[in-house]
Every structure is written in structure tokens, then in C-alpha cells.
Amino acid sequence: MSSWTTDEMASTLYQPVEDLETPALLVDIDAMERNIEEYVAVADENGVTLRSHIKTHKNAELAALEDEMTDGGGICCQTLGEVETMARNGIDDIYLSYQVVGEQKLDRFCWLSQKVERLATTVDSAATIDLLQDAAQDHEITADVILEVDMGLHRTGVAPGSDAVTLAERIDEAANLSFDGILAYESHVKAEADTESEFDDLCWEAMELAEGVVDDIEAAGIPVDEVKVGGTATSRYSGKHPVVTEINPGMYPFNDVGELELRPWEVSKDDCAATVVTTVISVPDDDRLVVDGGSKTFSLDKPQLPVPKNRDDIKYANASEEHGWIDTSNSDESFAVGDRLEFIVPHVCTTINLHDLIIGARDDQVEELWEVQARGKVR
Numbered sequence: 001m002s003s004w005t006t007d008e009m010a011s012t013l014y015q016p017v018e019d020l021e022t023p024a025l026l027v028d029i030d031a032m033e034r035n036i037e038e039y040v041a042v043a044d045e046n047g048v049t050l051r052s053h054i055k056t057h058k059n060a061e062l063a064a065l066e067d068e069m070t071d072g073g074g075i076c077c078q079t080l081g082e083v084e085t086m087a088r089n090g091i092d093d094i095y096l097s098y099q100v101v102g103e104q105k106l107d108r109f110c111w112l113s114q115k116v117e118r119l120a121t122t123v124d125s126a127a128t129i130d131l132l133q134d135a136a137q138d139h140e141i142t143a144d145v146i147l148e149v150d151m152g153l154h155r156t157g158v159a160p161g162s163d164a165v166t167l168a169e170r171i172d173e174a175a176n177l178s179f180d181g182i183l184a185y186e187s188h189v190k191a192e193a194d195t196e197s198e199f200d201d202l203c204w205e206a207m208e209l210a211e212g213v214v215d216d217i218e219a220a221g222i223p224v225d226e227v228k229v230g231g232t233a234t235s236r237y238s239g240k241h242p243v244v245t246e247i248n249p250g251m252y253p254f255n256d257v258g259e260l261e262l263r264p265w266e267v268s269k270d271d272c273a274a275t276v277v278t279t280v281i282s283v284p285d286d287d288r289l290v291v292d293g294g295s296k297t298f299s300l301d302k303p304q305l306p307v308p309k310n311r312d313d314i315k316y317a318n319a320s321e322e323h324g325w326i327d328t329s330n331s332d333e334s335f336a337v338g339d340r341l342e343f344i345v346p347h348v349c350t351t352i353n354l355h356d357l358i359i360g361a362r363d364d365q366v367e368e369l370w371e372v373q374a375r376g377k378v379r
């Protein structure tokens with residue numbers, strides 16, 4: 001249940017943004033729709049499906065909007081709790097890009113498989129395959145399975161080569177599993193590429209590696225129907241490779257400071273749809289003020305700090321839990337308690353996860369309220 005009451009929600013809807021109580025997590029709906037349309041165009045150009053990762057916003061209405069705008073591309077989830085939230089709200093084509101481990105989770109996955117039209121999951125070891133096969137057999141279902149291959153992130157995934165083929169064969173031979181393809185998530189490129197051409201080259205290199213895996217598995221007589229790749233930064237580069245069938249970006253409707261810094265040639269402040277509006281609560285001296293947004297408002301799990309949305313003369317310098325220190329030493333403006341300052345969020349996925357509600361605004365008026373429904377659903 002949301003901690004927002006109906007009255008509180010009603011008093012927020014249709015209000016001018018300038019009247020919102022702060023700190024307020026805001027999404028510029030026009031910018032969000034533009035961003036989605038841009039990735040739809042990228043997917044169309046490359047003839048790939050755009051399946052949006054909803055781990056970023058955890059809201060079923062936004063998931064349905066993405067599904068509709070991508071012409072039924074479906075969604076990805078990272079937890080079974082997210083899958084449950086989406087399934088209960090009518091989303092019926094879901095890929096869980098995560099390993100299902102543990103008896104209760106395997107049961108939940110099997111039940112959910114029967115509730116939605118399509119639910120696929122991820123394996124990367126003999127153990128995850130065998131446990132899933134046993135559960136699927138007990139529930140008398142056939143589970144759709146994607147084999148995750150490690151493209152260089154060295155997080156999860158089987159190594160390309162003979163180990164990947166061995167696991168594909170194991171899935172193929174399992175009576176209650178259907179081998180649908182591979183997940184080749186190439187986000188290591190984000191740490192290695194600094195320029196557009198480096199993104200292009202390194203994503204292509206990763207996709208060549210993925211093509212090798214597909215060739216090896218198909219040489220063993222197992223068709224690889226799906227090759228799922230890509231986050232927000234890499235999808236438009238990797239998606240160009242003919243081996244790819246599907247891109248899975250999550251942050252793309254919103255962007256954030258991380259994406260802004262990573263790819264300045266294609267992400268501008270105007271493309272950053274998710275911001276937090278804060279209020280100045282204290283102006284202790286001429287060089288510094290404090291706003292009501294600290295580390296419980298902006299997630300600071302990455303090196304980036306919030307960046308002012310519409311100005312460059314002030315800097316978010318430091319945070320404690322409820323306080324944001326703003327360096328105003330380069331500004332000619334004199335600030336007062338009660339002034340409002342808007343900041344682009346440093347990391348959008350983890351920042352949204354701190355809030356109950358995403359406030360959607362168009363032309364500076366609140367038009368939508370999206371509860372962060374799967375917030376806290378880490379299981």
C-alpha cells in the first residue's frame with residue numbers, strides 16, 4: 001500500500017508544479033515521451049524489439065505505456081516482486097532478467113508463468129537449470145528459458161565458448177524447459193568507452209562475441225531465436241548488429257546525471273526527464289545554501305551528484321540525509337529561504353526507489369501520479 005492517502009494524491013494532481021510540496025520527484029512527461037519515441041525509432045531502424053526494463057520506475061502504468069509505445073515489445077523485470085506487481089496489473093509479456101533461486105521463488109515463478117501469457121527467466125549454470133527443471137516438472141509447466149552469457153561485465157553469465165554450448169544443450173534436453181535464446185548484456189562497455197566511436201566499436205565487438213556464441217549453439221543443432229542485449233547507453237550501438245533481436249534499456253525514458261556525463265554527444269539536460277524540486281531551507285552565508293533534498297531524496301550510490309536543471313551558476317556540493325549543500329559562490333543571485341531549486345537526479349533507478357510517488361507534469365502542471373508500486377519488492 002502506498003503511504004500516500006487519496007486526499008494527498010488528489011491535492012497534488014492538476015496543481016501547478018510551483019505549488020508542490022517538496023522535495024518532489026518530478027517527471028517531465030513531454031521529455032519522457034520524446035525519449036521513448038527516440039528509442040522506438042532506433043529499434044525500428046534496426047529491426048529489433050524494444051522490451052523496456054521496468055526496474056527503473058517499478059510502476060505498471062508506465063510499463064503499460066512503454067509496452068504500448070513499443071508496439072507490444074513487452075517488459076523486463078529484475079525481481080519476482082516486480083513481475084508479480086506487473087502481472088497483477090495486466091502486463092502479460094514479461095522477461096525476468098535474473099536467476100530464480102530458492103524453493104519459494106521457483107514456486108512463485110511457476111505460478112506466475114501460468115498467470116501471464118509469456119514469462120521467461122534467466123539461467124547461467126547447471127544448478128539454475130536443474131532446479132528450474134525440477135520445479136517446472138512439479139508444476140507441470142514448460143518454462144521459457146534464456147541463457148545468460150558473460151560479455152565482459154563479469155557479473156553473472158556463463159563464459160562464451162564450450163561452457164555456453166554445454167548449458168544450452170542441458171536446457172534443450174530438459175523435458176520442462178524451452179530454450180529461447182541468450183542474454184548478452186554488454187554494459188561493461190560503459191566503463192571502457194569515452195567517445196561515440198568507442199561505444200560503436202566496443203558494442204560491435206561484444207555483439208561479434210555474441211554472434212560467435214549463437215553460431216556455436218546453433219552448430220550443436222539448437223536454434224537461438226532470441227538475442228537480448230543492451231541498456232540505455234549501449235542499446236543504440238549494439239542494436240545495429242544483425243545478431244541482435246531485442247534491446248532492453250530501462251533508464252531511457254528519463255536519463256540522469258550518469259547518462260548525461262557518459263554520453264554528452266547525445267544526452268542533454270533537456271533529455272533528463274526526472275528531476276527533484278527542492279526548497280531552500282537555510283542560507284547560512286553568501287557562498288552556501290541548504291535545500292531539503294539529501295541522500296534520502298537523491299540516491300548517491302554512484303559518484304555523480306545532482307545537477308541543477310535550468311542553471312549552471314550553482315553546484316550541489318554535498319549531502320547528508322535530509323540536507324543538500326549547495327555551493328553558490330559562482331552565482332550573482334542572492335537566494336532566500338523558500339526559493340525553489342530543481343535538480344536532475346544522479347542515478348534515476350535508485351532515486352525513484354527512494355520515493356513513493358513519481359509526479360508527472362506537462363507544461364508545469366501536474367498531470368499524472370505514478371506510485372512506485374514495486375518499491376521495496378527486492379524478493
Ligand SMILES: Cc1ncc(COP(=O)(O)O)c(C=O)c1O
Nearest residue numbers: 053097185231232248249250251
Ligand atoms: C540485464 C539488464 N538488462 C537491461 C538493463 C537496463 O539497463 P539501463 O539501466 O542501463 O537502461 C539492466 C540494468 O541493470 C540489466 O541488468
